[in-house]
Amino acid sequence: MTPILEIRDIGKKFRLTHVQEPYISLRDQFFGFLKRGHERKEDFWALKGITFNVDPGESIGIIGRNGAGKSTLLKILSKITPPTEGKIVGRGRIASLLEVGTGFHPELTGLENIYLNGSILGMRKKEIDAKFDAIVDFAETEKFLDTPLKYYSSGMQLRLAFSVAAFLEPEILVIDEVLAVGDAEFQRKCLKKMEDVNKGGRTVLFVSHNMEAVRSFCSRGLIIDQGKLQFAGASNQAIQRYLENLSQEQRRKFYPPSPVEGKDFSLVGCEVGIPDGTAISNGDTIQVHFELLNQSRNKFSLYLFVFRNESLAFVSSDLHQPACDSIGESERFEVTFSIPPYLLNPGHCRIGLMIADFNGNTEQFFNQMDLLSFDVEENGYRRGNRYSLGWSGAVSPILKIEAKRN
C-alpha cells in the first residue's frame, strides 16, 4: 500500500539567542555589529531524524513528555513552520486542528464565527452551508446563533468551536490535544465523532497526554523523546513503554537513598504510585506507601506532608485514622495514604512523613521531609480553554456544592 504520508528524516533547528528580547528589532539589526560577540547563540534541535510512514486509514497516536517535540512535529505537518531538513510527502487533503475555534472573534455572532472559522480551516462556503444544521445541532447552541460570541459562556464557545472542527472532512487529520476540553458529556461525544471520522477511512494523527484516548482511538503509537522517534509500534505497546520509562525514571527518585533510621521509628521504604503502576496524573488516586519499623512506641498518629512546587500543599488530617495502637514495639508495618483524584493540582510534588502523638503531651517521633518526589501531570479533563494558565492553588478539592432558588 502506498503510504498516505511519508515523513522522511525531518529535523527542526531553533536558534536560541540568549538575549532577553521578545522580538528582533530593526534597531538591533542596525547596531547589532557593535555588540556582536556579546550575545551567545545556540542551536537547538527540537526534532532530529524523524522518519515514519502513515498508511491510509491509520490512526496514529503521538505521545511524549512536554517539550519532547510533539507540537513542533505537528506544526511542521500543518505547514505552519517549515522543517530545517528532511521532507514530507503527502497524498491527500490535509487539515490540522492545533486548537479549536481558531480565528473566532468575540464581536461576531455565532453564525458569523461558524463561517469564518470554517473557512480558516479550509472548508468551502458551500460545504459549510450543507453542514450548517448539523454543526449547530452538534454544538447545541441554535438559540444563540445571532448573539455575539462574547456573550457565550466559555463552555458554549468550546462546543461551537469543536462542532465546526468536527465536520471537517479531510483525508488526513492532524489533531493536537483539542479533545481535552469541555464537559465530560461533550467529550464523549467528541471522541465518538473522532472515531467515526477514522472509521470513515480517514487518516488521523493525534497528539495527546491522555493515554485512555490514545489507547481507545489509535491503532499505532509513536513515542517522541528529546526530539527523536524513540518507538513506533502498536499503540498499547507504545503506551506501556512510555509509562514504563516514565515510572522507571520516577521510581529512581522515589526510594530514599538509604533507610531513614530514627530513635522511635525507622523508614524502610516508601513508594508513590497509582494502583496500576503507571504515570501519575491529577485524575488518579495517588497512593503513598510507607514501610516502617516501630521501635518503641505504641500510641501514635501518622501525618502525610505534601509539598507542591515550592510550598506546602497540605498535611493529612488525623481524624478517622485507623488506630495504629495495635502495632507494638519492634514490629514492621505498612501504611498507605490515598490522595483522592483531582485534589492535588498538577505540579512537582514532594512527600514528607511525620509520626507524632498529639493527644495529651505533644510528642513527635519521626519527622522527615523530602522523602520522595514525583510529578503530577495534567490529565486534561478540566482544562477548559485557559489550560495554558494552569489551575491556581495547590489543591482543588471537589466540594459538595448545593444551590437552590430562594
Add this chain to the structure above:
Amino acid sequence: MKMHYFEITPRRSLSIDLKELSDFAELFYFFSLRDIKVKYKHAGLGIVWAVLQPLLLMLILSLFMGQTLVKDSGGINYSVFVYSGLILWFLFSTGVSQASNSLISNAHILKKIYFPRLIVPVSAIFVALFDFILSFIVMIPMLILFDQPVDWMSAVVYWPIAILLCLVAALGPGCLLAALNAKYRDFRYTVPFIIQFLFFITPVIYPVNTVKYDWIRYLLCLNPMHAPIALFRMPFAGQQTEMLILVLSTGSSCLFLLWGLYYFKRSETFFADFV
C-alpha cells in the same frame, strides 16, 4: 478519486501558487467581512464615519487652501478636486497601514493554522476598499451639487482603472511593510511617517502643475499613487495627463508590487516563528 499530492520541504518556492489562492478564495471574503463588521459594529456613527473623514477634510481644505493657495486646479472645482483625490488617497493609505499591521493582528491565527499568508494583507486592503466605495457614492451627488461637468463615458473607463491601479499601488508596499513589521517589531513606528511623507509628494490637494521644474515633476511621478489619482480625475472636463507620467508611475507601482511580493514570499514561511 482526485489525489492531492503535496510536499513539505525546508524551502518553499517563491512563486505564488495561484491554484492554492483560488482554493482559499472565500477566505479573502470572510477575513474582510470580519474586519468590516468588527470595525463598524462599535463606531457610534457606523458607516457614516467612512464618509465623514474625507468630507470634513475637503471642507476645511476648500475653505482655506481653495481660497488662497491653490489658484488653478486645472479647471476642476477645487472641492471636487480635493475630494476625488482624498478618497483615493484614503483607499491607499488605510490600505497600506491596515495591511502592514495585518500579520501582527492575526498572529494568533497564523501560529495555529496554515493558509496562504498573502490572504491576510490582501483582505486588509479590501476593507479599505469598502470605505472607499461608501465615500465614492457620496461623490456622485457632490458632482451635481458643485456643477462639475463630467465626461461619463470616459468615467466608466477611467474610474475602474484608477481604482485598480490604486489597489495595486497599495498592495506592494502593504505586503512589504507587513513582512517587515512581522520581522522587526519596531518597524511599525515608521509606517505613519512614510504615509505622511507620501501624502505631501502626491498631488492630492494641489495640482501637479504647481511644481515649477520639469525634472522634479517627473521624479514625483515615480510615486505609485500619481497615476491612479491623475486617471481618476480624467473624466472631469479639461483634465489632461501626460502619457509618460502615467507610464512612469504605473511602472514604479509594479516594481513596488514585485518587491513587496518577493519579500513577503521570502519571509512567509517564518512568520509563525516571528509573530
